[in-house]
Amino acid sequence: MKTKIIMLLPFVAVLGACSAIDNLKEKFTTNNGKVVVEDRGTGEVDAVDMEQANFKWQGGERSINASGMSREEVEKALTTLTANDGKLVVYFDYDAAAVSQEVSQEITKHVDFMQSNPKIRLRLEGHADERGTREYNLALGENRALSIKEALGVALEDRIEVVSYGEEKPQGSDYAKNRRVEFIYK
Amino acid sequence: MTLTTLQKTYLLVLMLGMSAMTQAVLEVTIVKKDENAFPIAISPFKLLGNKAQDKDIAKIIHDNLERSGRFNALVPSTVVEKFDPQYWKAQNIEALVTGTITQQSDGTYQLSVRLFDVYSNAELLTRSTQLKGNAFRKVAHQLSDTIYEALLGENGSFNTLLTYITVKENTKGVKQYRLNIADSDAKNAKSRIKSSSPILSPVWSPERRYKDKKIAYVSFQNGHSEVFIWYPFLRKKLEKLPRFDGIASSPSWHPNGKSLVLTLSKGGNKDIYAYDLATKELKRLTKHKAIDTEASYSPDGKKLVFTSSRSGQAQIYIKNLETGRINRVTFTGGYNAKSVFSPDGKYLALVHRIDSDYRIAILDIQHKELSMMSDGRLDESPHFSPNGDMIIFSGRRNGKGVLSVVSVQGNRAYELSEYNGEVREPNWSNNLEN
Numbered sequence: 135m136k137t138k139i140i141m142l143l144p145f146v147a148v149l150g151a152c153s154a155i156d157n158l159k160e161k162f163t164t165n166n167g168k169v170v171v172e173d174r175g176t177g178e179v180d181a182v183d184m185e186q187a188n189f190k191w192q193g194g195e196r197s198i199n200a201s202g203m204s205r206e207e208v209e210k211a212l213t214t215l216t217a218n219d220g221k222l223v224v225y226f227d228y229d230a231a232a233v234s235q236e237v238s239q240e241i242t243k244h245v246d247f248m249q250s251n252p253k254i255r256l257r258l259e260g261h262a263d264e265r266g267t268r269e270y271n272l273a274l275g276e277n278r279a280l281s282i283k284e285a286l287g288v289a290l291e292d293r294i295e296v297v298s299y300g301e302e303k304p305q306g307s308d309y310a311k312n313r314r315v316e317f318i319y320k
Numbered sequence: 321m322t323l324t325t326l327q328k329t330y331l332l333v334l335m336l337g338m339s340a341m342t343q344a345v346l347e348v349t350i351v352k353k354d355e356n357a358f359p360i361a362i363s364p365f366k367l368l369g370n371k372a373q374d375k376d377i378a379k380i381i382h383d384n385l386e387r388s389g390r391f392n393a394l395v396p397s398t399v400v401e402k403f404d405p406q407y408w409k410a411q412n413i414e415a416l417v418t419g420t421i422t423q424q425s426d427g428t429y430q431l432s433v434r435l436f437d438v439y440s441n442a443e444l445l446t447r448s449t450q451l452k453g454n455a456f457r458k459v460a461h462q463l464s465d466t467i468y469e470a471l472l473g474e475n476g477s478f479n480t481l482l483t484y485i486t487v488k489e490n491t492k493g494v495k496q497y498r499l500n501i502a503d504s505d506a507k508n509a510k511s512r513i514k515s516s517s518p519i520l521s522p523v524w525s526p527e528r529r530y531k532d533k534k535i536a537y538v539s540f541q542n543g544h545s546e547v548f549i550w551y552p553f554l555r556k557k558l559e560k561l562p563r564f565d566g567i568a569s570s571p572s573w574h575p576n577g578k579s580l581v582l583t584l585s586k587g588g589n590k591d592i593y594a595y596d597l598a599t600k601e602l603k604r605l606t607k608h609k610a611i612d613t614e615a616s617y618s619p620d621g622k623k624l625v626f627t628s629s630r631s632g633q634a635q636i637y638i639k640n641l642e643t644g645r646i647n648r649v650t651f652t653g654g655y656n657a658k659s660v661f662s663p664d665g666k667y668l669a670l671v672h673r674i675d676s677d678y679r680i681a682i683l684d685i686q687h688k689e690l691s692m693m694s695d696g697r698l699d700e701s702p703h704f705s706p707n708g709d710m711i712i713f714s715g716r717r718n719g720k721g722v723l724s725v726v727s728v729q730g731n732r733a734y735e736l737s738e739y740n741g742e743v744r745e746p747n748w749s750n751n752l753e754n
Binding site: 268274280296302 | 570
């Protein structure tokens with residue numbers, strides 16, 4: 135056990151942001167690494183629809199819980215944002231995750247919106263255009279979503295979830311429209 | 321009518337074969353061949369015994385040799401019973417392959433193959449092997465490697481496997497992603513993993529035995545990027561790596577097959593880690609606030625090549641795992657990414673941006689020379705063939721994803737395409753055990 139803790143020490147620095155030692159212990163010492171799942175194929179050439187495969191998570195689930203608001207309540211709240219000309223998609227420059235002046239102004243509207251709707255939660259989906267490699271774009275998409283999260287401020291941090299789809303979900307063939315972060319309220 | 325067990329087996333094989341046709345079967349198009357391709361004839365195999373079946377063994381060998389671009393192969397319409405060098409000389413054929421398949425009383429087959437050199441009038445090799453009815457394809461690939469090596473003095477890459485992603489829209493217009501495997505000739509395709517969420521980055525583990533073979537890949541089936549490991553030859557075995565904090569992506573195997581490197585985004589910072597499957601230990605290999613991703617080991621496992629944006633642009637770096645030193649290796653162009661080592665460790669294949677196009681290039685590591693290998697606009701995912709002779713990558717043709725395979729010398733090429741969908745992210749396994 136002792137050796138394990140020593141081995142884990144370097145990660146404390148790495149994980150500065152989520153720091154809790156308990157969290158670390160749970161993630162690295164419970165030895166719950168592998169999840170073996172039976173697929174449900176019926177034969178050699180049968181495909182299994184992975185959406186239906188049942189995985190049990192044992193590690194710390196970091197996705198943000200649903201807000202408890204119904205879809206209708208969220209939609210209704212959103213009308214105040216859109217009435218204020220708030221955008222649910224913001225765009226970025228090529229190979230960049232920096233928040234532009236224009237996007238900064240959008241961010242202010244979203245901060246106000248989240249403050250006046252204290253129950254609402256946000257999923258930020260980062261995307262990239264299809265140029266360049268898929269894995270790099272996955273990283274780039276996450277950086278874009280993280281930039282927005284940072285710009286929204288520490289106070290809202292616990293209500294925000296960040297994901298990246300890289301170049302996997304383009305909006306169309308216009309590269310500029312694909313380098314984006316989508317605000318998904320729930 | 322009652323069927324014997326053997327007949328039932330044949331029927332089953334036939335039915336499986338037919339349903340496999342509805343799977344992602346790729347079409348092979350030979351684009352370019354070597355001008356000095358080696359002229360060879362492969363006789364249809366002679367069948368002895370009632371139920372002996374050719375199983376197209378001569379055709380598989382023919383197609384393999386043709387596809388390599390290094391042979392002009394033909395299959396005569398009838399079985400060649402006797403080697404007549406004068407006849408083949410007149411046909412400008414330089415080598416001849418003949419074979420017999422004899423069914424044994426126990427239902428297995430005896431296969432004998434001979435390779436003749438027309439000009440020296442010599443028998444270059446004979447092979448004899450006993451096999452079961454379901455092993456014909458594998459044996460045909462092994463024989464292709466043997467013939468290739470006997471005539472060219474180099475290893476073939478036929479007894480190998482491909483993995484790739486296909487994407488098709490279903491009738492409701494929803495994209496369906498599939499993770500596929502196939503023999504090196506794109507035949508015998510199987511896809512047992514499908515999802516309406518993106519699947520990407522499949523990569524074969526290095527083991528040579530079928531049952532040890534694994535594919536690491538990334539799936540978004542749970543709404544974010546996660547790394548999975550599929551054992552395609554162990555029924556129903558699929559593992560998910562533990563939930564690391566942040567996104568997990570870009571897996572690649574250590575040459576020992578026991579651990580892999582991947583990109584983890586801990587606290588938002590994307591760095592490269594090694595994960596040991598048995599001990600479940602995670603080891604950090606890079607630490608930089610910029611993006612570090614797309615890591616891949618050198619064949620001896622002593623170096624790691626990866627993409628980093630630490631200079632402000634995506635460039636390729638090599639980490640010496642013995643000294644810990646990291647060196648930048650690409651200095652030409654504003655975007656170089658997704659690099660892999662050649663099997664001899666001397667070259668890197670990578671994605672290089674030139675003007676506004678993304679193309680495949682090879683970097684001679686020692687001499688720092690970059691050579692362009694492709695002329696597409698969005699080419700990506702390069703990998704070397706196991707013998708290092710060719711590079712497979714994905715690109716776009718008429719708005720559709722296709723796989724291209726080009727020789728390192730640039731004199732040979734073929735394409736693999738999907739009839740009504742797109743195919744991408746190819747990865748080529750090393751040679752399987754014989």
